Amino acid sequence: xxxxxxxxxxxxxxxxxDIDALEIPTGKIVLIRGPSGSGKTTLLMLLxxxxxxxxxxxxxxxxxxxxxxxxxxxxxxLKEIGSIFQQPALLPYLTVKENLCINQxxxxxxxxDPTDHTLVDELGVKPLLKRYxxxxxxxxxxRVSLIxxxxxxxKLIIADEPTNHLDSDHRAYFVNLLKxxxxxxxxxLIVSHDESLIPHCDLVLNFKEISP
Amino acid sequence: xKLAWKYVQFYRLRSMVFVGIxxxxxxxxxxxxxxxxxxxxxxxRRTDSTPVLITTRSGKIRQTLxxxxxxxxxxxxxxxxxxxxxxxxxxxxxxxxxxxxxxKQGPLVxxxxxxxxxxxxxxxxxxxFAIPGDIVIGSLVAESFGVKIGxxxxxxxxxxxxxxxxxxxxxxxxxxxxxxxxxxxxALFTSLxxxxxxxxxxxxxxxxxxxxxxxxxxxxxxxxxxxxxxEITEDNLLDFHYHSSIEELPVTHMVFQGDSHKDEVLLMDxxxxxxxxxxxxxxxxxxxxxxxxxxxxxxxxxxxLFWSLCTxxxxxxxxGLIIQYRKEEFSILISLGASKNLLVLNITQLIAIYTGLxxxxxVIWFYSVNYLLKAYLP
Numbered sequence: 001x002x003x004x005x006x007x008x009x010x011x012x013x014x015x016x017x018d019i020d021a022l023e024i025p026t027g028k029i030v031l032i033r034g035p036s037g038s039g040k041t042t043l044l045m046l047l048x049x050x051x052x053x054x055x056x057x058x059x060x061x062x063x064x065x066x067x068x069x070x071x072x073x074x075x076x077x078l079k080e081i082g083s084i085f086q087q088p089a090l091l092p093y094l095t096v097k098e099n100l101c102i103n104q105x106x107x108x109x110x111x112x113d114p115t116d117h118t119l120v121d122e123l124g125v126k127p128l129l130k131r132y133x134x135x136x137x138x139x140x141x142x143r144v145s146l147i148x149x150x151x152x153x154x155k156l157i158i159a160d161e162p163t164n165h166l167d168s169d170h171r172a173y174f175v176n177l178l179k180x181x182x183x184x185x186x187x188x189l190i191v192s193h194d195e196s197l198i199p200h201c202d203l204v205l206n207f208k209e210i211s212p
Numbered sequence: 213x214k215l216a217w218k219y220v221q222f223y224r225l226r227s228m229v230f231v232g233i234x235x236x237x238x239x240x241x242x243x244x245x246x247x248x249x250x251x252x253x254x255x256x257r258r259t260d261s262t263p264v265l266i267t268t269r270s271g272k273i274r275q276t277l278x279x280x281x282x283x284x285x286x287x288x289x290x291x292x293x294x295x296x297x298x299x300x301x302x303x304x305x306x307x308x309x310x311x312x313x314x315x316k317q318g319p320l321v322x323x324x325x326x327x328x329x330x331x332x333x334x335x336x337x338x339x340x341f342a343i344p345g346d347i348v349i350g351s352l353v354a355e356s357f358g359v360k361i362g363x364x365x366x367x368x369x370x371x372x373x374x375x376x377x378x379x380x381x382x383x384x385x386x387x388x389x390x391x392x393x394x395x396x397x398x399a400l401f402t403s404l405x406x407x408x409x410x411x412x413x414x415x416x417x418x419x420x421x422x423x424x425x426x427x428x429x430x431x432x433x434x435x436x437x438x439x440x441x442x443e444i445t446e447d448n449l450l451d452f453h454y455h456s457s458i459e460e461l462p463v464t465h466m467v468f469q470g471d472s473h474k475d476e477v478l479l480m481d482x483x484x485x486x487x488x489x490x491x492x493x494x495x496x497x498x499x500x501x502x503x504x505x506x507x508x509x510x511x512x513x514x515x516x517l518f519w520s521l522c523t524x525x526x527x528x529x530x531x532g533l534i535i536q537y538r539k540e541e542f543s544i545l546i547s548l549g550a551s552k553n554l555l556v557l558n559i560t561q562l563i564a565i566y567t568g569l570x571x572x573x574x575v576i577w578f579y580s581v582n583y584l585l586k587a588y589l590p
Contacts, residue, residue: 045547048547050546050547070551071551074549074550074551075549077547077548077549078548078549079549081549083547083548085544085547087540089544091541091544092222093218093219093221093222093223094218094222098218102545102548103548103549105214105215106545106548106549106550106554107549107550107554108549132222
């Protein structure tokens with residue numbers, strides 16, 4: 001469950017985001033759309049606890065983010081949220097396996113070994129585990145970055161323009177992955193301009209640019 | 213630390229270049245000081261242990277380098293063996309030296325047995341030279357060329373343009389000197405008689421002599437080019453003979469250690485009055501050289517200070533660029549759950565790894581140079 005009340009975020013005097021109330025029930029795939037500058041990405045950063053709101057309350061997975069300290073928010077991010085980025089975002093100096101369990105390097109010692117994960121097998125990533133990203137093809141990189149957020153079975157997936165770098169095959173696979181994930185686990189929050197995702201989402205939120 | 217180490221491992225080439233530059237920056241001031249200090253110590257130790265040098269009149273520095281360090285071009289100047297004793301009869305130890313030949317293994321120094329007592333040199337293996345044809349080698353000559361006692365060393369005259377010269381003489385190694393940390397370690401030593409033989413002042417004739425001619429009157433004569441025996445052995449030792457007085461035979465330098473300071477001063481005065489010879493204290497002659505070395509060291513230190521500042525600024529700039537270049541990566545890591553402190557720690561660890569490796573390499577550089585100085589400084 002994600003709950004936002006009277007949320008406001010500003011950079012200096014510039015208001016970036018205003019939300020009176022938003023509730024996203026557990027187990028839903030939610031698409032957030034809107035023009036550039038409407039605060040979509042800012043909302044994702046607030047929900048991850050990277051930014052602190054200027055005012056208002058945010059509850060994510062039962063945690064009051066505004067009441068948590070930086071360390072607690074970081075732990076929440078590390079253990080309970082999976083992030084998908086616009087770009088593949090694999091670290092070039094880590095092997096595929098190390099990239100899949102990057103959270104271990106960031107302090108999550110309980111992060112599972114990705115070697116025997118179902119997705120690693122299903123997407124044919126197993127033979128790639130010891131390779132570096134520079135040794136992979138474009139398709140292989142897409143597959144690795146797709147499964148990375150799912151390895152530790154987080155309760156919430158937050159994706160920012162996730163289909164930007166995907167070809168049609170991988171886009172379809174991504175949608176299936178989200179649905180499987182939804183059935184098995186929990187909530188997905190997607191910011192995207194990709195209209196092909198609309199039919200697969202339970203909820204579509206349209207953001208508008210804030211008038212000055 | 214693991215993430216920083218992974219970064220270093222993956223970008224190993226750029227890391228090696230970086231560590232190389234950093235290690236040289238760390239090591240160079242110590243290396244330059246070590247080199248100049250070793251040179252100065254080396255020069256001072258040698259010149260301090262050689263009270264007075266007597267040579268023909270020419271550049272004192274060159275003569276000192278020639279006679280004490282066995283380096284530089286050997287000129288044709290020579291003084292007769294008995295000349296100094298004619299000029300001065302001050303009491304002390306007079307050691308003649310003849311240094312104008314080199315071998316493949318190093319400079320060849322002809323002298324008398326007293327030289328080794330004068331330098332406190334001892335043989336580590338074998339014996340000092342006893343008869344013409346014996347040769348004693350410095351410790352580094354033995355080490356570098358794998359020469360052993362009983363081996364034969366071929367010596368040739370430096371006059372390579374002289375087609376009438378004698379064939380190479382084979383000399384037998386009878387002893388290896390203990391290391392002294394001085395130019396002696398790089399040299400080969402033999403008796404003056406051996407070199408005089410080499411130069412043709414003393415010689416023996418081959419048994420089968422094709423140049424022997426009998427005149428009509430029955431007198432035996434020899435052609436100008438006498439074939440010369442190629443090896444000095446106990447059997448033919450007595451065959452070598454003088455064609456001139458030993459007092460007239462050449463040496464290139466004489467080292468004098470007076471019984472007292474007064475003896476040395478009087479000898480120098482007497483010799484310096486002679487038009488052809490000069491006597492001087494090598495320490496005084498080399499003082500200018502030592503000062504130049506020290507000035508160069510000072511210059512290098514100052515230069516290095518500026519260089520270090522430039523390098524540090526460059527390194528700061530490189531790290532700035534690295535951080536800029538990795539900005540997106542850091543933002544991803546923060547999104548995944550890294551704290552800013554963790555990223556600062558990551559960069560700090562990277563600097564620590566580079567600095568640590570550079571320090572290790574700097575120490576290796578320093579000790580390598582130190583080893584080379586000990587091994588090869590004349």
